[in-house]
Amino acid sequence: MHSNGPVARLVDEFARLPGIGPKTAQRLAFYILSQPPETARRLAAALTEARDNTRRCSVCLNLTDREPCAVCADPRRNPEMLCVVEQPRDVLAMEKSRGFRGLYHVLHGSISPMNGIGPDELTVRELLQRIAGGGVKEVILATNPNVEGDATALYLSKLIQPLGVRVTRLAHGLPVGASLEYADEITLSKALEGRRELY
Amino acid sequence: MKLYADEAVVIKSVSMREADRVLTLYSRTRGKFRVVAHGVDKPASRKRGSVQPFTFGKFLLRRGRDLDSVDQCEGVEYFTGLRQSLEGLSYASYLAELVDAFSPEGETTAGIFELIMESFRLLGGENDRLLARSFEMKLLCLVGYRPHLDSCTMCGAANTPGKIIFVPALGGVACRDCAGGEKSFALSGGTLEILKVISGWPLAKLSRIKTGHVREEEIKKALRGFIQYHLEGRLKSIKFLDWLDGD
16 A cells, blocks of 8 residues: 555655564654644654764764764863773763763774674774873773674784883673672682682 | 485585575595585574684584585584684684695595694694795695605706795796796895705694794795695785784
8 A cells, every 4th residue: 555655755764763563664654744734844853953063072982963972062070081892872872880080082993803893893093092092091992792892902902012102901791680690600710710809 | 315424524604595505614534515404693693603713623414405404413523722713713714715725525534634734733823924924835745736845846956055936827937037927026045044944844843943033924924825826816814914913
């Protein structure tokens, strides 16, 4: 019935989004159509505005609607600590923890020897320029604890250490509230490796 | 039986949907096969650690219509040495891609499983480059592509002293007359001897061989040409290894 019309196009567009299958796409499309026209207009305006006004911050390369981004412009942040993350969504995760008061650098990817993705495809050059600019005393590598994240961290640490900056990596181990009995072996051995003394 | 057990090493992991992964496993009994591991990208997954690439583990698998799925798994060996260096991780990626490319799914080739396990145990040391060359030679021999190195592949003439011509399209070395216009690589007599040695020596003893940069480069180019000729394409991890070597 709607195979070529605007409704089908709307369903197709929803189905392109990650995690949305054809059934969910249909449900979303018909939900939008069942609402007052204002709902659809608001959604369309929000999408267009977000897309048009979002760019990379010139300092940390996170996605932002202002220049520099809110984190980089905040004078209460500690510029001596730089947390390097793979994706903009990792900044959100770190910010939610409220445990970090330094600045960020977003790589927009990770080194993947398996897929032939090298450092030239990430924002490594910008990171090195930032560190060479002075003022950074510690770089925290907050890459994911998987093969790609490990490769990225190893590469960056090799590059940054000769610059006289302290390089650390996020600890690997047991999540809060977990039970030892249900921890997998590699996590447990990493937790054991990274054990620390109690004072 | 819907459930069956196997022990295998993870040679590839590809993200699928939100939190699932398609794993390529290599086991002693079944060779290369693919399975789905559901929910392993979720933070609470108990299987997550054991399905990381370059991990050997025990798997309880459930038969499925298309791909079988991982019901339970337990990591047995994590090859921590290769995870400590960028070279180790990069060469492990390359060797895994090589096995993936040369192994048809569901076909068992004797020796490949042991070759992967031994190589992964040794990677991350001082000798990763030569280990990779030896792995290439041994794998080519196991899958039936052993390069002919003793005499001209075409006319059988003995190798002449000095530069030797290695022609991937002819399956090994060739005399000047037989080489024709095919793409070829020049090898010195010493390099040819090293090629023969690394195909036979145990991987753990490779550190005894002194190759030198020039010979290593000759071997690398010749074997890469040979592999590319037979695979009819370039492997993805080569680009990264070249970058690592500064090429």
